[in-house]
Every structure is written in structure tokens, then in C-alpha cells.
Amino acid sequence: MTNLKEIQEKVNYDKLFDCVQCGYCLPACPTYETMERETHSPRGRINLVKMVAEGKAEVEDLRNPIEKCLGCMACMTVCPTNVEYNLIFEGAKEVIEDHDVKPAALKKTEDFIFNSLFPSSNWMGSIGNAAWIYQKSGLQKAAQTTHLTALALHAGRFERVMPDLPSPIERILRKRRVLPDYKLRTTVAFFTGCVMDAMFFKTNQNTVELLRLSGAEVLMPKGQTCCGALHSHAGKAESARELAMRNIEAFDLEDVDYIVNNAGGCGAKMTEYPQLFEENTTWHERAKEFAAKVRDISEVLVELDGLTFTQPVQRLVTYQPSCHLTNIRRICDEPRMLLHAVPGILVKELERPDFCCGSAGIYNLVNYDESMKILDLKMMDVKERKTNTIITTNPGCLLQMKLGIERHGLEGEIEAVHLVDLLMEAGPSAK
Ligand code: SF4
């Protein structure tokens, strides 16, 4: 059991006082909208965390409100006092995790998922899709005898919306260094991501090609691993720290201008690496240097401005931004600038683009019903735009939007596409 002092340290107790309980964040919070409870709003959650940190409420009282939080951080963008809800949220998750007494089978399964599966490129690469993971690894069986039953059940729904996966040969033949045809303008390292590389390998290959055409030498450091976002959001700070160290080590071996990713959630986590280490330590300094180089693909393509698009794309498009790209990285304009650069395309903004789609890491697996309520609101917005394509910038959002299309019977009418794949469709060539 953790004592009060430890709880206060983990939840960043001093930062709780930045919240003046004004309630400006309430309209921005998807779970407050769908659950209609103060305890499931940012303000209510912060208040509860404070009560637990002061010994006025039990950790157990925190569990449901925090576990139902998407971690979308929309509340941070509207808060007049700049409450660092991300730190409070992850600290609260850690406290809950510390107090969790789990059955041995569940703990074993969780350990496998977080410590062996996501960090292993071999596992992720060869497994290829979540359904296969559940069937072949024995996880499905383990999950069915534990509290992960619901998770296994809902993973099956995602099986139907899996993208086309590459053959093992394509993965093996991938080059770890590519050079531009013409003038070399920059050298970058590409962060492949775990889910991104397993499920959206072709999007990763397209990302490398767009960088190359823009004049970048692209390196793919071998020792890289999962970014740790899922671990942080599950309260597994120590595992997240270990993954961060492995990534910092792997990318330190290359002398590059940027570390590029195409997954909004991973990019945000990697810019938060310094928060995982104590200030004034060597690892904190190394994490700061690493984080300063992290860029989303859209930022780099706009900065290099090295592409022309030769193929008109007759699509009516709407854009569903990744919450973490928008709310943590504050990258809003660059993806839209690239969309508008594609000839033939017509872009219609969602009424509420900054409203989470309900994916949120594995939220849609562990909180399926709550996630679907949020997704249904998103799909109503999509349908009202009368577009035929939803563009996203994160693998979780992409799968969730595909699920939304299927759930609302819109297959054949609407398609969900990663921004990078759309740009490749537009016949990019070097300027
Ligand atoms: S988190 Fe910010 S916006 Fe929300 S109640 Fe607190 S101070 Fe107000």
C-alpha cells in the first residue's frame, strides 16, 4: 500500500491547486457529455484526486472516474489556469495500479501484453493483427478466464476492420536507410511505432517515401521499441520509463536532425519523455535532447516543402485529428495545409474536430460501451458533412473510424485513410 506522501508525489499534489474549479473545461470533455456526471468531468476528477491525496477519499473511489477518462487532454486546451491534467491523470493511474490486487492469471496476461508484446518488434511484426494475437498466443484463452474477457470479445470486432497486411517478405526486405534521388536536405530517423508497424506497415513505407522525395535521408534505428504511451496510460510508469530509455539509446546512435513519427499518440508521448525522469539527472537531459527532435510527419513535410502532387484526387474529405497531436503537440495547421495542397480534393471540416473519437489507446477495448457512445457522436458529425473520406493521423483513430464506418453501415460510402496514404495517392514527386 502506498502512503499519503507517496500518493501526493505521484499525482503532483501541488499542481492540483492550479485548478480553480471554474468549469470551463466541462463542455470540452467527451466523458462529461456522455456520462453526465461531475465525477467524470476534468474538474470532478481533479477534485477526487485531491481528496484521495489528502486522505479524505479512498483510492477505490478514484478508480471508475479515472479509468473512464479518455486521456484525450481536450480539457487542457481550454483551461484558463493551464492545469497540467496530463501529469495528474497519469499519476492517478499509477496510484490505482499500485493499489490493484489482481488475480495471478490476469497479472501474467497483463505483464505479457505490456512487457513482452508491445515492446517487441518481432512479436508485433510477425503477429500482424490483434485477432491473431488473441488466437495464437493463448491470450484469448487466458483473457476468457480472467477479467480480460471483455477485452478479448471487443478485440474480435476490430478484426473485421484490419487493413491489408504485408507479407513477411515485404517486412524482411525493408531498407533501414534510404537516400533522396537529388539534393540531400536533411537526415532524419523514422520512429516506426509498434501498432503502426504491425498493422499499418504500408503507411510506414509511404511515410519513408514521402520523406525521401522531400529530400531526406531516412534512417530506421534497429533497437527502437514501443513509445510507452499505452504503459503510461495504464499507470505502468516504470515500464514506460524503461521503453523511453531503450528508444533514447537507439536513436542516440544516429546523428539526425529530426526523429519523425506518423502516429499522433506516439509523438506526444515521446515529447513527454523528460517528465519520466527526475530533473537534473543524466537521463532527464538525454530525454530533453531526444524530445526536442521529435516531429510529426506533417510538420517535416511542410517545413521541407519538397513535394508537388501530380495526380488529382477526387475525394470529399473530412479530417479527424489525433487528440494528442492537437492537444499535447498543438499541431493543428500542418495536416490541413497538406490536405489543401492535394489537387482535386474538397475538404469539409467537422463541426467538432477536437472531440475525441473514443479510441484513446486501448480505451475502446477495455471501455467498449463508453467508447462506442463517443464514436456514435463522432459518426453523426461525419455523416452530416456528407463526405466520402475521413483522414486521420494516428493508428488508433484510424481503426476506430473504420469501426465507426462499419458500425453505421457506411462501408462502400465512406473510407478512413491515413493522411500519408492520401498524399501517396496524389502522385507525389520531388519539386
Ligand atoms: S481544470 Fe482548468 S478549466 Fe477545468 S475547472 Fe480546473 S481550472 Fe477550470
Ligand code: SF4
Ligand atoms: S482527458 Fe479528455 S476525457 Fe479526460 S477529463 Fe480531460 S477532456 Fe475529459
